[in-house]
Amino acid sequence: MRSTPDSTDESEKGTATRVLRANVSDTVLSGLATLGRSLRLGAEATGAGTSDMARMRFHWREAMRQAWFLITVTAIPGVLMAIPFGVIVSAQVGNIVRQIGADSLIGAAGGLGVIKQGAPLATGLLLGGAGAAAIAADLGARTIREEVDAMRVMGIDPVRRLVAPRMVAMVAVAPLINILILVTGVTAGYVMAVMALGVTPGSYWESFGAFTTPFDVWVSLIKSMIFGLLVVVIACQRGLEAKGGPRGVADGVNAAVILSVVSIAVANTAITQVITMFFPTRMA
Numbered sequence: 001m002r003s004t005p006d007s008t009d010e011s012e013k014g015t016a017t018r019v020l021r022a023n024v025s026d027t028v029l030s031g032l033a034t035l036g037r038s039l040r041l042g043a044e045a046t047g048a049g050t051s052d053m054a055r056m057r058f059h060w061r062e063a064m065r066q067a068w069f070l071i072t073v074t075a076i077p078g079v080l081m082a083i084p085f086g087v088i089v090s091a092q093v094g095n096i097v098r099q100i101g102a103d104s105l106i107g108a109a110g111g112l113g114v115i116k117q118g119a120p121l122a123t124g125l126l127l128g129g130a131g132a133a134a135i136a137a138d139l140g141a142r143t144i145r146e147e148v149d150a151m152r153v154m155g156i157d158p159v160r161r162l163v164a165p166r167m168v169a170m171v172a173v174a175p176l177i178n179i180l181i182l183v184t185g186v187t188a189g190y191v192m193a194v195m196a197l198g199v200t201p202g203s204y205w206e207s208f209g210a211f212t213t214p215f216d217v218w219v220s221l222i223k224s225m226i227f228g229l230l231v232v233v234i235a236c237q238r239g240l241e242a243k244g245g246p247r248g249v250a251d252g253v254n255a256a257v258i259l260s261v262v263s264i265a266v267a268n269t270a271i272t273q274v275i276t277m278f279f280p281t282r283m284a
Contacts, residue, residue, distance in 0.1 A: 034237075037237060037241075038233050041163065041233060041240075042167075044159045044163075045164045045233070045236070046167070048164045049160075049167060049168060052164065059164070059165045062161075062165040062166075063169045063172075064169070066166050066169035067173050069134065070169060070170065070173045071173055071176070073134065074126045074127060074130055074131065075177065075180060077130070078122065078126055078177050078180055078181045079180065079181075081122050082118075082122060082180070082182075082185040083184060083188045084188075085114065085118050086110070086118070086184065086185035086186060086187070086189035087188050087189065087192045089110050089118060089185075090188070090189035090192040090193050090197070091192055091197070093109040093110045093113065108207040108212065110186075110189040111189065112211060112212060114182060114185040114186050114189060115186070115212065117268075117272075118181070118185055119178050119181045119182040119185060119224070120178055120220050120221075120223035120227060120268070121264070121268060122185075123174055123181055123224040124223075124227030124228070124231065124260075124268075125264065126177065127173075127228050128231045128260030128264055129257060129260075129261075131228075131231055131232070131235070132253075132256040132260045133235075133253050133256065135236060135256070136235040136252050136253045136255075136256035137239070137249060137253050139162060139239025139242070140238070140240075140242035140248065141242075142162070142239075143240055143241070143242045143243070144242055144243065144244075144245055144248060148162075163232075166235075166236060167229070167236075170228040170231060171225050171229055174225050175224050175225055177224070178221055178224035182217075186208075190204055190205075223268065226271070227264050227267065230264060231260045234256055234259045234263060235256040235260065238252040238253075238255050238259070239256070
């Protein structure tokens, strides 16, 4: 019997539905598997690093070298990013606050915006861009050249030798870059408020000091460290799993940067919600 047009259309729709379901299922399972491998790698690196520090066998020279490299590739871009960010926040907040006649609160609103959200997010994005790309490229190149396999053959744990020092370096550098961006952003906002919006210097710093507390600065620093930890774990995981030659390294670098940025956005939202629930007055 010949198939009718209606039965052909239904068959095609059924095939398309099965293909779509298979793709969605494969994507979800692949994402969960990647998340599991990243969590395992992070736990192994944390345990290995802690154990080596306790036994005075940690590779501090490698950690210092990686930390200096991260500083050199993120310090100047961090300053260049913080200046326009502080100016934009101060200008936008200043225009809104001025409409309700509260010019004295420009320092508090602009400063808190930079401290709580701007500085840690900028730090995470810089580390997720320059830092993640460099780490994923380095470990990916070592993987495709079979250096990592050679280390395993010689009895050297790649996680202990390569991942743990980079994790320590990233977590140590993140708050330093955060402080640099914080100071630069607040200073740029102050200059904008005084020179363009006509706010007096005393009024700006008085409102800034009245509403900003050490708790806000600590939250900003802790967020930057969490973002740095996410970035280094994702970059190391993608680098160690690179395969397929130079194309595989490029794909690993691309995936590391994208996953780092997405993870930072999700983590920032979650942390902000948690702080809002437990410290509503602080967030207000």
